Amino acid sequence: MNIENEDWVGGAWLVATYGIVLVLPLAVVSRIGGRRASSTAEGITTETHVQSMRPATGLRGHLTFHLKHEVPNLELLSRLFCIIDPQELVAWAGDEPSGQYARRAGFLYEFLTARQLPLRAEMAGAYVDALDAQKLVVASPAQAVLQRRWRVRDNMPGTRDFCPVIRQTAQALTMMALDVPALLQQLALEFGDELLMRSAVWMTLREGKASFALEGEADQPARIGRFADALAHRCGQGAPPLDHATLAELQSDSPLRE
Known part of the structure; x- marks a missing residue:
């Protein structure tokens, strides 16, 4: 200017x-x-x-x-x-x-x-x-x-x-109008719920391995598996913001408490 x-x-x-x-x-x-x-x-x-x-x-x-x-x-x-x-x-x-x-x-x-x-x-x-x-x-x-x-x-x-x-x-309005649930439903109809779940688990496990590798803990497969399982089953669950009881329950399932 x-x-x-x-x-x-x-x-x-x-x-x-x-x-x-x-x-x-x-x-x-x-x-x-x-x-x-x-x-x-x-x-x-x-x-x-x-x-x-x-x-x-x-x-x-x-x-x-x-x-x-x-x-x-x-x-x-x-x-x-x-x-x-x-x-x-x-x-x-x-x-x-x-x-x-x-x-x-x-x-x-x-x-x-x-x-x-x-x-x-x-x-x-x-x-x-x-x-x-x-x-x-x-x-x-x-x-x-x-x-x-x-x-x-x-x-x-x-x-x-x-x-x-x-x-x-215009670009922001287009993105906000994107119907994500409908797209996921379309994927489910095309590939089936089982294949989508297997893909999600694989990607979550890979993400977990990468996260633990950054922390120098890549040699702990059990903890990585539990971390990936927590991501797979806990993400998007619970009403925001998370209350103390939910956080305590999540922590009890976390491999980080070991």
Whole structure:
């Protein structure tokens, strides 16, 4: 991203203005140009907007543009919130208590930093999603929580310690639509359950041998066999997360207790 020679807006403007160094590049970068255009190279989409799309100068305008028109980047936001004066967000929320982007920005600040902003006004307006489900994989509606403080629907797909960001790309949607049980059923009809089980046992045993070899214990076939048996019969069993009783039962069957 050439910071000097382009008229960047949104996330790219925030990166350039605040000197933010990202581990992963922005999925979408936006700039102002003579005509509307879009291009993708090496996984990064460059959106060129006409002059009428230029956001207001400063943090509010460009952060709004990022949340509204681009794919929200949590790394960018996390690093940005560590740099800016939080009073800028407090003032924004006070000026626009019903504005969805002021409320989303405030919510995301508190979510990512674990610090609470000293609000001077009560937020108003209809509840809005923290993240756009059309752009990112988010928590299911049943798991989303209404966050009254910001009047934001917390649909974050994780916690501040681990919040995976998965874009709703055509490739991702195709993979998520893959019916794995149907494919397994098709294999069972074609080859039979017995052959599939024998293949699974063989692969599990091979995996067990490789794991023990890495630990320098390849000369213990009995333990390897028990480990492979545990993998074959325990994987996918039990309700997540595993409780203490299930873990104790699994440990009692494990060759690692010897």
